[in-house]
Amino acid sequence: MAATAIGIIKDEAGCAVDWIFIMTAMGGIHIPRYPIIRHEWLSLLTEEPIEPDLPIIDPHHHLWDHTGARYMFDDLMADLNTGHNILATVYAQAYAMYRSDGPEALRPIGEIEFANGAGAMSASGIYGPARACAGIIGFVDLRLGTAVDDALQAAVAAGNGRLKAIRHITAWDRDISIRGTASQAVPNMLADPAFRQGFSQLANHDLTFDAFLYHTQLDELTDLAQSFPDTHIVLDHAGTPLGVGRFMDKRDEVLNDWKRSIDRLATCPNVSVKLGGLAMKNCGFQLDQSPLPPSSEYLAEIWSPFVDHCIGRFGPSRCMFESNFPVDKGFVSYGVLWNAFKRMAKSYDQKEKQRLFSGTANQIYRLGLDACAP
Template sequence: MSSPFQIIDPHVHFWSLKENNQPWLADPQPNLLGDYSPMAHDHLPQDLVQASGEIEVLATVHVEADATDPIAETRWLSRLMETGERLAPSALVVGVDLSRDDAEAVLDEHMSLSTSVRGVRQILNVHANPLFDYVGRHYMHEKLWKDHFALLADRNLSFDLQIYPSQMAEAATLARQHADTQFVLNHAGMYVDRTTLAGWQDWRDGLRLLGQCPNVSIKLSGFGMLDHHWTPESIRPLIWEAIDVFGVERALFASNFPVDGLYASYTQLWQAYADIVSGVSKHEFARLFRDNARSLYCL
């Protein structure tokens, strides 16, 4: 399919460095992203407007951007949304540390700041290799964290699930225990261990476990984070496998703007997605690129 075409982008990040809320941008240190210093500057809705080119972006969902103070991030985003600026977020997935004693109060403060809060993300990635380890602890093992997870269903909030394949079996158990909570697996399940057949099998089998949970959807995004030199051919098997497991009813494309802008332009990314699924029907295309995001995040 040739551009232009319409999308809803359900995974973007905005930030302003003068807010001093993303210290990881103030002093970039190479990590799994590689050298991410080229994105260590403000990223605002007008930057996405410029990047989108002929892609017609109908709406965006902002996902928390590892802010030191998630409440301050939501307060800043709320002001941004009030401006009516084009491509300011239509919905927010906010940051909450569910392991903290004050998790419920923090969650409610987010919701008091904006009626556009639709979900929560707390990054859970743990890996033996320090290069890939995000958090250094297994939150899903912790009783207080698991107790606080129930707060999401009480408030009709979804959970953006960012994990590695080695954590998928435990996440599937969590999803079954919280059948009333919508889970959205981030970044196609982050297929990280790419050098062995076992690594592929862990990703594939983990997806199948999660796919058996009807309350889990998958966000097809973030491919450049672990494959800095991706091509449409290299990510095609991952996208096809994910759609085969979850179906077009529970899969949705996203950009991970501006992070994946380190590896390809915004238009190159969306055109690759469109080309990879060029054989789907118009109805299926609409679900993958717009309608599933609209439904999941109540846009």
């Protein structure tokens, strides 16, 4: 994926904010937003791991190498080795390492090849016991419709047994300060006939669908899940409840609207949910605006209304905690983040914790780790 422009995103007043954007070309323009990771700031607060022996599968992280935004295998392994018992991870697509040539539909396969290489490095055992990138969530353009089958076959082959899911980001809002100035998503993409034709092919390849969208789009995902009951769907980032733009200072209203949509989505037995990603700028908690990084106690306090409701509706067997690193590393360190999750799960018994921290991810992404079997 070749960068064509690099700069700093500015707010409506023209002031720079701490986000690097990278414009790339691959059948359109994409602007992933990467938070600036302030290592010195993160080091101002450290915590001893809570329940350090509890097995964890981190089902959502990225790797990328861009000017001004780098998070590669060594960076990931350093985070995994901060005191928690991380058994394995699942790589999530991030528009990284696309092929620079060849058919456009197959250029995203480069990212799957890259993640598979990282998985092979980790499987050697040289870098520690954690199996990084044991599963891969890749990308193919589902809007290819019936023609997507060739791309899916290539993606599965590139994953060498590690490709478990496809993520086609559909997060969209009319406010460009929320969605970005050149988002790939369009309104009502989940209902687009071509998208649904492509989506219908996932089950034939034993692939799950990861859904990244905003809380305002949750009902669209419910309709998709009801229309394709044989395809498993994982909702990323608890549905991304928004707290910026027109949703700023409307936390209670957003929470109530989000709850109603989550309740409807939870009635679909083919849907699971990842609990995490709430540190992102779009959620509006402004965790990077304080002199000190947030503590696990504070994170548990502000995120519990969302996490508790998801677990209450979906149950531990359809919920899994996620790091969303390095995106969330702009706001919290890896060790503190997992402490926050453990604080939020303290009222659950050991079997339920096993589901939340490893068992559900192991089952949904078919990782085959005996230590995480229910």
